[in-house]
Amino acid sequence: MGLLDFLKKIEPDKKKSPFLHTVYDGFFTFAYAPNTVTKGGVHVKDGMDLKRTMFTVVIAMQLCYVFGTYNIGHQHFSALGMYPGFLEGFHLKLVHGLIKLLPLFIVANVVGLGIEFYFAMKKGHGIEEGFLVSGALIPLIMPPDIPLWILAVAVAFAVIIGKEAFGGTGMNIWNIALLSRVFVFFAYPTTISGDEVWVSGFESLKAGMTPVYGWAHHLFDNLFSWGNMDTFSQASGVGIVDGFTGATPLSLASKGGWTAVTEVYTTKQMWWGTIPGSIGETSKPFILIGVAILLLTKIASWRIMVSMFIGAALMGIVLNAWGATPFMEVPWYYQFWMGSFFFAMAFMATDPVTGASTNTGKWIYGFSIGFIGMIVRVMNPAYPEGWMLAILFLNTFAPLMDHYTIQSNISKRLKRA
Amino acid sequence: MRVNKLTYLVAFLLFTIPLLAQSGNGNSILSTSFIVVGIIVVVGLLLSLADNLMQLEAKKNNLDISKGQFSLFPSIEEWFRKKKPASFGNAGYINLTKGFDVKLAGKAEEKLVPGNAKTFAIRPKDFIGMSPIPKVTVTVGEEVSVGDVLFFDKKRPDVKYVSPVSGEIINVNRGDKRSIASIVILADKKLKYKSFKVPNVEKSDRSEILAFLKESGTFVSFNQRPFDTIPDDDVVPTNIFISTFDTAPLAPNNSFVVGNNKDAFQKGVDVLNTLTNGKVYIGLDGRKGGRASSVFADVKGAELNYFNGKHPAGNVGIQIHHTAPIGTSNKVWTITVQELVALGKLFLTGHYCGERIVALTGSQLSENIYVNTYIGANIGELLEGKLTGNKNRLVSGDALSGKQKAPDEFMNFRDDQITVLEEGDDYELFGWLLPVTPRPSSSGTFPNFLFKNHEFDANTNTHGEKRAFVMTGQYEEVLPMNIYPQHLMKAILTGEIEKMEGLGINELSEEDIAICEFVCTSKQPLQSILREGLGMMQEQG
Numbered sequence: 001m002g003l004l005d006f007l008k009k010i011e012p013d014k015k016k017s018p019f020l021h022t023v024y025d026g027f028f029t030f031a032y033a034p035n036t037v038t039k040g041g042v043h044v045k046d047g048m049d050l051k052r053t054m055f056t057v058v059i060a061m062q063l064c065y066v067f068g069t070y071n072i073g074h075q076h077f078s079a080l081g082m083y084p085g086f087l088e089g090f091h092l093k094l095v096h097g098l099i100k101l102l103p104l105f106i107v108a109n110v111v112g113l114g115i116e117f118y119f120a121m122k123k124g125h126g127i128e129e130g131f132l133v134s135g136a137l138i139p140l141i142m143p144p145d146i147p148l149w150i151l152a153v154a155v156a157f158a159v160i161i162g163k164e165a166f167g168g169t170g171m172n173i174w175n176i177a178l179l180s181r182v183f184v185f186f187a188y189p190t191t192i193s194g195d196e197v198w199v200s201g202f203e204s205l206k207a208g209m210t211p212v213y214g215w216a217h218h219l220f221d222n223l224f225s226w227g228n229m230d231t232f233s234q235a236s237g238v239g240i241v242d243g244f245t246g247a248t249p250l251s252l253a254s255k256g257g258w259t260a261v262t263e264v265y266t267t268k269q270m271w272w273g274t275i276p277g278s279i280g281e282t283s284k285p286f287i288l289i290g291v292a293i294l295l296l297t298k299i300a301s302w303r304i305m306v307s308m309f310i311g312a313a314l315m316g317i318v319l320n321a322w323g324a325t326p327f328m329e330v331p332w333y334y335q336f337w338m339g340s341f342f343f344a345m346a347f348m349a350t351d352p353v354t355g356a357s358t359n360t361g362k363w364i365y366g367f368s369i370g371f372i373g374m375i376v377r378v379m380n381p382a383y384p385e386g387w388m389l390a391i392l393f394l395n396t397f398a399p400l401m402d403h404y405t406i407q408s409n410i411s412k413r414l415k416r417a
Numbered sequence: 418m419r420v421n422k423l424t425y426l427v428a429f430l431l432f433t434i435p436l437l438a439q440s441g442n443g444n445s446i447l448s449t450s451f452i453v454v455g456i457i458v459v460v461g462l463l464l465s466l467a468d469n470l471m472q473l474e475a476k477k478n479n480l481d482i483s484k485g486q487f488s489l490f491p492s493i494e495e496w497f498r499k500k501k502p503a504s505f506g507n508a509g510y511i512n513l514t515k516g517f518d519v520k521l522a523g524k525a526e527e528k529l530v531p532g533n534a535k536t537f538a539i540r541p542k543d544f545i546g547m548s549p550i551p552k553v554t555v556t557v558g559e560e561v562s563v564g565d566v567l568f569f570d571k572k573r574p575d576v577k578y579v580s581p582v583s584g585e586i587i588n589v590n591r592g593d594k595r596s597i598a599s600i601v602i603l604a605d606k607k608l609k610y611k612s613f614k615v616p617n618v619e620k621s622d623r624s625e626i627l628a629f630l631k632e633s634g635t636f637v638s639f640n641q642r643p644f645d646t647i648p649d650d651d652v653v654p655t656n657i658f659i660s661t662f663d664t665a666p667l668a669p670n671n672s673f674v675v676g677n678n679k680d681a682f683q684k685g686v687d688v689l690n691t692l693t694n695g696k697v698y699i700g701l702d703g704r705k706g707g708r709a710s711s712v713f714a715d716v717k718g719a720e721l722n723y724f725n726g727k728h729p730a731g732n733v734g735i736q737i738h739h740t741a742p743i744g745t746s747n748k749v750w751t752i753t754v755q756e757l758v759a760l761g762k763l764f765l766t767g768h769y770c771g772e773r774i775v776a777l778t779g780s781q782l783s784e785n786i787y788v789n790t791y792i793g794a795n796i797g798e799l800l801e802g803k804l805t806g807n808k809n810r811l812v813s814g815d816a817l818s819g820k821q822k823a824p825d826e827f828m829n830f831r832d833d834q835i836t837v838l839e840e841g842d843d844y845e846l847f848g849w850l851l852p853v854t855p856r857p858s859s860s861g862t863f864p865n866f867l868f869k870n871h872e873f874d875a876n877t878n879t880h881g882e883k884r885a886f887v888m889t890g891q892y893e894e895v896l897p898m899n900i901y902p903q904h905l906m907k908a909i910l911t912g913e914i915e916k917m918e919g920l921g922i923n924e925l926s927e928e929d930i931a932i933c934e935f936v937c938t939s940k941q942p943l944q945s946i947l948r949e950g951l952g953m954m955q956e957q958g
Contacts, residue, residue, distance in 0.1 A: 003846070004844055004846075029882065031846065031847065032844040032845060032846055032847075032848065033844065033845040033846075033847070033848025033849050033878070033880065033881070034844065034879075034881075034882060035841075035842045035843055035844050035878070036842075036878070036879045036882070037810075037840055037841055037842050037877045037878055037879065038877045038878075038879055039821075040942060040944075040945055041931070041934050041942045041943065041944040041945060042816070042817045042818070042931055042934045042935050042944070043810060043812050043816045043817070043819065043821070043836070043838055043877050044519065044521070044666070044816045044817070044838065044857065044875045044876075044877060044935065045877075045878070045879050045880050045881075045934075045935060045937075045940065046856075046857065046858045046859060046860065046880065046935055046936045046937070046938075047852060047856035047857070047858040047860070047863055047880045048858050048859070048860040048862065048863075048880070048881070048936070048938050049849055049880055049881020049882070049884075049938060049940065050881065050882075050884045050887060050938055050939060051849040051850070051881065052849050052850065052860075052862055052881075053862075053887070053888065053938055055849075055850060056862050126882055128884055128885070129884075130887070167885075168885065169884065169885055169887065170884065170885030170886055170887045170939070171885060296861055297860065297861035297862045298860065298861045299860075299861075299862070299888075301889075301890060321450060352887055352888050352889045352890075353887055355889070356889075357889035357890070357903065357904070358889075358890075358893075358901060358904070359890060359893060362890070402904070405901075406901055406904055406920065409899065409900075409901060409919075409920065409921075410916070410919030410920060411919075413744075413745075413919055413920075413921055414745065414919060416742065416744055
């Protein structure tokens with residue numbers, strides 16, 4: 001137990017440096033499961049704890065990270081009309097993706113965890129694991145080129161106002177990750193909506209614009225040229241091809257319906273996710289693998305997922321029947337091919353803290369998200385996607401659903417007496 | 418029932434819409450579908466009305482409609498309800514789908530030997546609702562017989578607490594604020610019994626039998642729910658419940674423990690029938706591979722129900738919930754199998770029976786067997802020579818709801834099991850992520866589902882730190898009751914008395930909620946929260 005002794009030796013004093021001690025405690029309990037034993041209640045406890053729960057969710061979204069990294073690069077080179085094949089320029093796509101994604105991840109986590117640590121110290125409790133998942137989700141729901149300071153402000157807003165003000169992990173009303181996104185959405189709308197923001201590495205997406213590369217790209221260029229591979233400098237003179245807009249399928253659909261979408265993207269592309277969009281949301285099969293992990297480990301509620309699907313499908317059918325605009329006429333099953341329905345279903349709606357907590361409530365909650373989210377997506381004239389707003393909206397009403405579920409249980413019991 | 422019907426309607430509507438959407442073309446779909454929906458709603462309403470009228474008529478004629486016999490709509494339960502195995506005969510059968518079995522190593526094999534314990538103690542603290550300083554009627558050095566009074570509560574002098582063995586009083590231990598902690602008796606090799614004059618069960622009325630039970634020290638065998646207290650004087654229990662099997666980890670098998678005490682058990686049930694105006698309910702082991710002794714299954718004068726399910730299906734609280742639930746005003750009594758046999762023996766022989774068969778369980782013992790001893794046995798003496806390892810936790814009771822004890826302490830009054838577990842006070846490198854040793858868990862993140870019958874060598878580590886409530890639906894998954902445990906816990910923590918009552922706190926006791934505490938991801942101390950809530954309810958009256 002050499003490592004353990006060493007870690008015990010460097011433990012900072014709790015009184016003299018409370019912040020250091022809090023941070024130390026956070027990392028120590030991460031490395032070593034503590035030696036506390038049960039006292040007073042049950043003598044044997046389940047091996048499951050919050051760290052493991054949260055980590056499983058993070059594991060479930062890892063494929064979204066891998067594919068998201070690739071897709072940032074893929075979209076970048078598609079704009080230039082280069083490397084259309086999946087494996088062509090693979091290293092460049094990955095590296096470009098990493099250069100874009102890594103700073104987002106680091107900023108989101110440093111800001112978020114820093115605030116968490118500070119509040120944990122102030123309140124004198126251990127560091128809670130809630131932000132593990134939020135910090136992993138936030139980069140995935142952002143556009144790749146979002147300015148880092150905006151991200152930092154958004155995360156700080158979400159964690160301080162959305163979470164710590166309510167009492168920390170387990171007490172928040174709104175989903176932290178979505179709160180940070182909605183903050184950007186309303187405070188800096190140009191960075192997160194429109195057709196221009198989903199493809200990274202350009203100042204604007206006009207035809208003929210050349211990509212902007214930084215020092216990190218050049219650093220990797222040295223490596224690639226040494227290995228006799230394609231380099232970024234080969235692409236730096238190439239301009240954006242004519243006709244490329246960077247528009248997402250949803251934005252196409254809102255203007256011209258399903259035909260407008262299929263003119264640009266094939267259904268296969270939309271299914272596999274080689275389309276512009278927020279970083280982690282595009283690839284349906286990889287998200288569904290995450291869904292499978294969450295369902296098999298029973299960490300996420302299948303009730304919410306199923307009911308949300310039913311709700312969205314039902315509203316899609318109703319809109320089909322209505323058919324007032326081209327967007328409404330998009331076949332309801334193709335609505336799932338576009339946008340971030342599956343990502344929202346898997347990782348956002350199933351948040352146990354902000355969702356409904358009773359089983360009946362979960363059915364209503366999931367169904368309402370699907371139903372209302374589809375309305376927002378199709379009927380909102382400004383912005384063709386609805387899950388973020390629908391989930392935050394239903395987060396607000398989740399306690400109400402629970403309240404009535406519980407009241408019915410209570411009145412049934414009182415009636416029996 | 419109502420909800421089911423509505424569900425059919427809604428489901429039917431949902432399925433018709435896509436069908437309509439695919440046929441037909443363009444704008445006419447909307448209007449057609451509205452018409453169709455309208456027709457369906459009208460027909461549905463008519464059917465529902467007819468159905469309700471039929472049920473009203475049935476109710477007027479005093480027919481039982483609880484199982485949906487007079488409904489036009491089939492009940493979902495009826496389709497999916499598990500069929501009752503034929504061997505259960507006329508007894509009821511209740512299949513519980515929720516629950517979780519904590520499988521631990523160290524189950525007692527069915528072998529009964531005399532126990533080693535020489536000293537025994539009765540602890541006033543074991544009886545909830547008793548004042549902390551009872552009137553002790555014996556002094557150190559005094560000789561007592563089995564059934565001699567040791568102490569009584571000054572508020573209720575007629576309810577006696579008696580000695581389970583004969584011998585010399587060797588200690589009257591005092592605890593905080595001069596309360597009486599325990600009265601210790603060194604047992605004789607050959608027991609001397611005090612003889613009681615037994616009333617005739619058939620001819621005596623309830624008050625005579627009650628007075629006799631109080632005088633003989635048997636009255637305190639009863640547990641009154643809600644709150645798990647000694648029964649009140651003025652209470653006539655709505656019903657009396659006995660669970661004849663225990664699903665707790667490593668729990669003793671009552672079908673083995675009861676042996677051939679058929680007459681005593683039957684006598685006990687006869688006595689119970691004089692105490693209540695309602696019924697005596699007996700819960701039997703209906704699990705696959707379970708066994709209900711003929712002592713239980715052939716008893717007369719009781720309502721029998723077989724229960725199938727995982728822990729806590731064997732808890733009497735769960736069984737009450739599914740047979741005749743406790744309301745806000747009524748009270749019920751419960752009694753354990755061994756205490757009921759002792760009660761029966763008292764009426765058969767006139768001697769107080771303090772015998773107790775105890776299962777010695779847990780992986781830290783060299784042999785796991787049943788021993789024959791008496792109530793309140795000294796734990797160290799009982800386990801002498803059987804302990805292995807040096808970091809042990811001794812538990813009087815099961816691993817979920819038992820109480821931790823030092824080797825020189827005594828078993829609790831009602832316990833019929835000792836569990837010895839390894840203390841888990843070790844740090845574990847990445848223990849939360851990659852556990853080195855297998856551990857019981859209800860979570861799908863452990864590969865436990867591959868080893869369905871593995872008996873875990875669990876220790877007492879908490880496997881994580883206490884957190885706020887984060888996960889939802891976890892408790893509901895393991896508690897087979899129509900109760901929202903997490904909301905109840907929050908109501909207790911915020912002190913909302915009315916909500917607590919409405920959410921069914923009166924139906925719960927610590928042993929029922931223990932399995933929720935086991936699975937809790939946030940490591941919340943649910944049993945102590947519940948006891949706090951029960952305390953609040955008791956104060957309210």
